[in-house]
Amino acid sequence: MIPLLNTLLFAVVYVGGSAELRDRMLQHSDLQQPGLRMVQLARQSLGRPYRAFSLDQAPEQLRIDLTGFDCFLFVEQLLALAVEDTRVGFEQRVRQLRYQGGSVDYCTRQHYFSRWSQQAQASGLLQDITPALPGAIRRQRRLNFMSTNQQSYAPLRQARHRECIEDLESTLVVQQSYIPLPRVAEVEPLLRDGDIFALVTRVSGLDVTHVGFVERSGPHVHAIHAAPGRGVMRSHQLSRYASGVDDVIGLSFHRPLQP
Numbered sequence: 324m325i326p327l328l329n330t331l332l333f334a335v336v337y338v339g340g341s342a343e344l345r346d347r348m349l350q351h352s353d354l355q356q357p358g359l360r361m362v363q364l365a366r367q368s369l370g371r372p373y374r375a376f377s378l379d380q381a382p383e384q385l386r387i388d389l390t391g392f393d394c395f396l397f398v399e400q401l402l403a404l405a406v407e408d409t410r411v412g413f414e415q416r417v418r419q420l421r422y423q424g425g426s427v428d429y430c431t432r433q434h435y436f437s438r439w440s441q442q443a444q445a446s447g448l449l450q451d452i453t454p455a456l457p458g459a460i461r462r463q464r465r466l467n468f469m470s471t472n473q474q475s476y477a478p479l480r481q482a483r484h485r486e487c488i489e490d491l492e493s494t495l496v497v498q499q500s501y502i503p504l505p506r507v508a509e510v511e512p513l514l515r516d517g518d519i520f521a522l523v524t525r526v527s528g529l530d531v532t533h534v535g536f537v538e539r540s541g542p543h544v545h546a547i548h549a550a551p552g553r554g555v556m557r558s559h560q561l562s563r564y565a566s567g568v569d570d571v572i573g574l575s576f577h578r579p580l581q582p
Contacts, residue, residue, distance in 0.1 A: 333427050335414050338377075338388035345389060345413060348404050357579040358517025360405040365536050365547040365555070368397070372554045379478050383429045385418050395436065397549040398519055398534050405517075406448060406582055419446060429478050430487035435466050436521055437497040437530045440577055447582040449519070451500065453575045456513060458506035460573075464499050467492040468528035499523065499530055501573035507562040510576075511544040519577040520546065520561065524570045531575070533568065537561065 337345070348364055374391040389400060403416035415425075420443055423431040433439035443449040453459050470489045473479040479488065501523040502510055514537045521531040535548025538557065546558040546565075558564035565571055 333418070334384040336384045336386045338386065339390040341387050341389040345387070345404070345410065348389065349408055349410070349413060355581075356517070357402075357405040357581050358515050361401050361517040361536055361579060362538050362547070364401045364404055365397075365538070368392075368401070368555045369547070369557065370554060371549075373549050373551050375551065376477070378432070379476070381478070383427055383432070385414065385421070385427055387414070387417065392549040392555065394534050394549045395439075397555065398536065399439070401536075402443070402448065402519075402579060405579065420448070429484050430491075434469060434488075435495075435497075435530055436534060437464070437466065437499060438495075440519075440521075441497075443577075448580055449577045450580055451575070452518070452578045453500040453502065456502055456510045456576065458502055458509060459500050460503060461498060461500045464497050464530055466495045466497060466528060466530060468526070471528055497530060499575065501575045503573045504562075504566055504571065507565060507574055511562060512542070514544055514561075514576060515539070515578065517579055519579070520565075521575045521577070522565055522568055522571045523573045523575055525572050526570050532570065537576070 348367065372391040373393065375393050377388055377393065378386055399420050400417060403413050403420060407413045407416050418425050418427065420439065421432060423433065433442060440449055444451060469476055470492045473485065478484045516537065516539050518537040520535055520537055522533040524532045526532065533548065535546045538545045538547050544561045546561045549555050565574055
């Protein structure tokens with residue numbers, strides 16, 4: 324269970340039938356590994372629609388939508404469901420994952436996967452298994468896509484939001500390990516159900532462009548993810564799927580842990 328982040332009140336907004344879905348999804352099976360639980364939850368979500376920029380509504384609130392997702396929220400919310408078994412625990416866990424220090428604000432939201440995953444690792448929820456996989460390489464990456472593409476982000480029309488993102492990105496450099504595309508098939512036998520994959524990109528200012536879950540089916544490894552224009556779906560053979568996505572140079576992998 325997660326300890327209470329602090330005693331400050333914060334608004335929680337459930338979209339549509341998300342509260343009912345939350346209650347059903349919190350009723351875990353007897354599966355003990357969080358990765359197995361996440362795959363179970365991901366399968367329950369197949370067919371739900373894709374929703375882009377669903378958090379970008381004022382005022383900033385802890386917004387929960389289990390009826391539709393972008394790829395990032397799909398991973399974030401299912402991870403929280405997999406490691407918690409109460410409503411309060413789930414809400415606190417989403418808050419911890421989504422916001423730096425748990426402070427609900429656009430300026431503290433984890434907009435980049437690398438920073439999100441670092442926070443999840445510090446909380447004992449994830450392990451970056453990429454460096455230990457065959458063929459892993461490492462790069463240093465400056466993240467400034469938001470400040471150089473402000474027209475794509477409606478909240479950046481506000482001066483306060485522009486200033487805080489520009490300030491953050493002025494020194495935002497991360498170290499990122501990944502498996503180059505030609506070697507992804509080689510590491511597939513080492514992956515487990517529920518491992519989080521991230522598509523590492525060559526697009527300037529970005530670390531990854533898409534995330535989802537690994538699903539094993541015998542010797543085969545598939546992806547369950549929330550895809551633009553398609554919704555939550557299964558893509559057969561992870562390495563083949565990733566090779567067909569524009570600007571992808573490799574993948575990173577993070578394993579869920581029981582905190």
